[in-house]
Amino acid sequence: MNRMGIKDKWQHFFHTVSHPADGYYWIRHQEKGSLWIAFLMVLLYGIVFSMNRISSSFIVNDIEPRTVNLPAELAGVILLYLILCVGNWSVTCLMDGEGRFKDILIAAGYALFPMMAATAAATAVSHLVAENEEAFYTLLIGLGTAYTVIMLVIGIMQVHNYTFGKTLITLFLTVVAMLIIIFLGLLVINFITQVYSFFRGIYMELIFRV
Template identity: 35%
Template sequence: MKKEDLTFPLHVIVHPFDGFWDMKYENKGKLRVVALIVALVIGAFILQKQYAGFLVNFIDPRTLNSLSDITQILFAFFLWSISNWSVCTLVEGEGKLKDIMMATAYSLVPIVLIYYPTTLLSNVLTQEESAFYYLLNSIALIWSVCLLIVGMMTVHQYKVSKTLVTMFLTILMAAVVIFLMMLLYSLFQQIIDFAANIYTELIFRK
């Protein structure tokens, strides 16, 4: 991986309009960097859950499941990307699925840059100073959301209003997909239970 590939995400978060334009139209975005960023985001959330100081970490250690965290973050990332692509394809969006994935991942860089230091910092903060932990984490999330908005604007060549509408529709689309998946899971579970009951009844009749 080239040095330019690693420094470009830093350029994007500081100069988002130029950065996302270069990402899409100058081919400066790389899928291997997307994979690295997503992996670092997963690590940031897992480390925060497991190693953040007790003053700011209220998660029961017995409920921690890193595999579940990995699955949830990957699912959310791909669900957002696919849902946004599906919605914007219908409303004249210019972004390809690859572009959407890159813009989404590059928008998450502030989380990587801030969550790791705040996790370490949380172990030495006092009760009064813990407000800085929440403040910095909030800044990371807000920064990432703002970058995502700019990224979607640039990738699809939308105005602000249309970008916000399509992002809202993307969330609705994702909710519909989740609902259908839960419905199919429930239906599949009922079919399995029905088949198991028939099998049990046939066994007892012999």
């Protein structure tokens, strides 16, 4: 991809943020979206989320910074993003969705930008507000989260060519699918842990007997 191509992708990204319905439509129908920008938004949100927990003012944050594990939280954000996309893809495949898995990844990644920007701004504002002015911090987080939800709803609606009602049903089923995926993942992890413990026990028993 040349420099002009990269510039066009970024221009369309900001156009999608300001005009979600139009921007998401062209992502699906003219390949104007960028997976790399979507992944970058997820990565930046993960970093900003952890930095908010680490460096926000004590007025709005009662978390001990030393307990925050940035790599683990970043991995958690990325994993949740992937589970969301897989869950939505699995549901929409059964509900005649027109969007590809790539389109879902882009739609969800782009939608994180408002929440990322609002969280970064709220972190800075937290050091400027007095003890009775926490509402400004909460308002910023709330506005960013609300706009992210709006972008996600519009994105799913546009890439799958759904009505608003069908989109809401799809998102509800997506949450159900995510819970099932997480449950199955925990079962697999628990099974692997038990198998590992079993063979480790046998190995240790053989070591002590030899």
